Amino acid sequence: MDLQTGIFTLRQIKAATENFDPAHKLGEGGFGAVYKGQLPDGTVIAVKQLSSKSKQGNREFVNEIGMISALQHPNLVKLHGCCVEGNQLMLIYEFMENNCLSRALFGKNSSHRLRLDWSYRKKICLGIARGLAYLHEESTIKIVHRDIKTSNVLLDKDFNAKISDFGLAKLNEGDNTHISTRIAGTIGYMAPEYAMRGYLTDKADVYSFGVVALEIVSGKSNTNYRPEDFVYLLDWAYVLQERGNLLELLDPALGSEFSSEEAILMLNVALLCTNASPTLRPTMSQVVSMLEGRTAVQELLSDPGFSSNNSKYRRNHFWQNPSPSQSMSIYGPCSDSSSSYIETEENSQLLRVSSVKSEE
DSSP states (O other), rough: GGGGGOOOOOHHHHHTTTTTTTGEEEEEETTTTEEEEETTTTTTEEEOOSOOOOOTHHHHHHHHHHHTTTOOTTTTTTTEEEEEETTEEEEEEOOTTTTTTHHHHSSSTOOOOOOOOOOHHHHHHHHHHHHHHIIIIIISSOEEOOOOGOOOEOTTOOEHHHHHEOOSSEEOOOTOEEEEEEEEEEESSOHHHHHOEEEEOOOHHHHHHHHHHHHHHOOTTTTOOOOTTSSSSHHHHHHHHTOOOGGGGSOHHHHHSSOOOHHHHHHHHHHTTTOOOOSOOOHHHHHHHTTTTTSSHHHHTTTGGSSSHHHHHHOOOOSSSSTTTTOEOOOOOSOOOOOOOOEETTOOTTTTTGGGGGGO
């Protein structure tokens, strides 16, 4: 077959992965394992097995894959196609040589962690921002990712960041400003309005991006790092911002090989993105403009609506008042990812775009 058709047979996938040889396994998450494979023409692929069939049915699933594969951007992982055969449901992606950002930053095994100098971190952060700006504002189908985190950012051989699993929800209902949906995301990365009320706009992704940017600069996991008596790294970042000591967050592994000006810029942008009020967060195109130096952060803050001095909007995050109805399971496409995952509808398949409905 050629890659344009997008439909693979189970026989082709078995041949590419040598019958799912454990030696080719790249990682495993709550929705199944990921294997490295090679097609007859030499194309290296990543095969993601989904552990349960989509409730949409095969026809709807294939239609959805066609929609997602039409999205082309340098900072999105290319989806070559899928395999729907018997009880098998698999996604076939381009292969990323440097695995995921989570593993590069936080790998449990030191051999998995990569030495990311400042230029790489800046490049990765800007790449994620550009990919999200495309999904939110530039693509013909408006996509909200819903689960931006370091384990959903993959790195190619040149450390270009590519967002994976970007077909979780779409917003193309004309004048509707948001949708109400079941909650599906990862604790520590979820915007408060989405985690608590299921209120979903593209600003939920902006919030998650802010957390990821903070992790890239600090080299610390928002959910696993426990500074002093604070719940998350993000809380500590706000305290350091108030003290005027934001540079204390920088990863010690960087040594002195970084730009203080660029680091402060990235940290301020990250905190601007994590404002607890969605209307006070920038758009991703504004984020790209700030990171590229075309717009000064202060220019955005000069707008009264973007004031970062109102602690009422900044500090009341959802984990300080969690909903008792949320259930947790474990999900992560990378072998070194161990974040807690929220999904309020048991056994629901994340790729069910059709389950999203507009709020009246």
